[in-house]
Amino acid sequence: MSVQVQKSFEEDKSGGSAYGKLYLVATPIGNLEDMTYRAVRTLQEADIIAAEDTRNTRKLLTHFEITPGKLLSYHEHNKAASGPELIRLIIEGKNLALVSDAGLPAISDPGSDLVKLAIEAGISVIPVPGANAALSALIVSGLSTSRFQFIGFMPRDNKERGTLLQSLQDEESTLLMYESPHRLIKTLDSILEVLGDREVVLARELTKRYEEMTRGTLSECLLWLEDHPPLGEYCIVVAGARPEEVKERRDAWWQSMTIEEHVNYYEQQEGSDRKEAMKKAAGDRGVSKRDIYQALL
Template identity: 45%
Template structure:
């Protein structure tokens, strides 16, 4: 029976792979990966001789078709990313949906994840967190996204390149200079560095190159203290305006916005729904 395996691979240290992952990669008929050169190093380290084929953002449609054709002929395919878990801030979810639509079995072999690894070692609250992946490159769009999510209690997890990390930390400082953040780079590698400080201190450390701008970064932002949140900002809005605020500014569906308004105002969701539609 054909199976599509989603296999987690090390984010740096090649020893961070499971016995099951090595077995699946060895037994699969093909391994599809972002960069065959990167995955070849992992395969060579573990004497895995499975043929490699590329699957990345620029060829995913063509490669997905090829994968589905192989699965239709009872082949097993393993999908990996360069580091970490496929489908997480990487292409792959479309392929999973296509496979499921064809009733092809999909199995996940868990593995390391840079965001979770950074959160574990950061010392920041970990009971509530939100993962945003890579932020927009334009300064205004980046600022707007940060401003939106930094108003919440959840710790925010972001991926960032060494070329834009200073700009992103500066944007965080402009929104809240006292907010504690954690910067993790080169996680699990020889020169791993994790620093947790107020955003302005992190900004200074980047400027002085105490934190070198080398390697991929994970930025964690501590959530806003609940006691500092303004819980009455909506008082001058009517119900329709309150719902529309969430739809327009937080990209919520009206159903979700109505639910959030009912929480804000401590009302029954049904009452908010009826009032919202009466005011339309």
């Protein structure tokens, strides 16, 4: 294994043809005043700007009176072909600035694949930091900021979403997630079902005119949403598991049992019917009865 050391701002003194650099440039998540002086300068000086949506980026450049270098498209659907081509241009000496539609590139974003290609090619990757929706929601949430875990977008598939949430049951750090308005309620229902009625903050339209933070328990926020339908993109901030809950679950009498043995226990020892036994086992394990049923098929 060889160690690779990047000296981001050290000039090439080899006399050979120096590679260009890959700049990861943060863009506003809503309020255009979040753009930093450094981000504007980097985009002004870049030979190439790679963007998730060139139409959105062109509007941003126009607003800041930036005359772009070559503006190229790089997104999830063309990254396999576009990525190596962008790397070739950097190797030829071009400085490339990568932007996403909003916030930091390479977070829940195909930019992470371009970063890997650049590192493999020995190209310097330089962050130009700025606004980030998840961290902005976290710091105003009122929940613990000492430890947190970024989940990104939750899986659309019910089973996959349930499996992911079950793996987070004993996670004591604050959880950060992104969600669209039309899937918000379904996602909150899943979190409530698997993780229990925890404290949650729903942050929407961050830095924009209609910025709003809704704070309460999951059940309270779901009730509130019945009269206030979701609008805009959301960042969900969920309190982590309490240490005493985690200890109680780990010390539970049924821990060594399979799901089948757990359900059989309630049937044989307490005389519960199959349906009631599955419900009790699901309650013990903090999962839905449907998950128990699926596991027993």
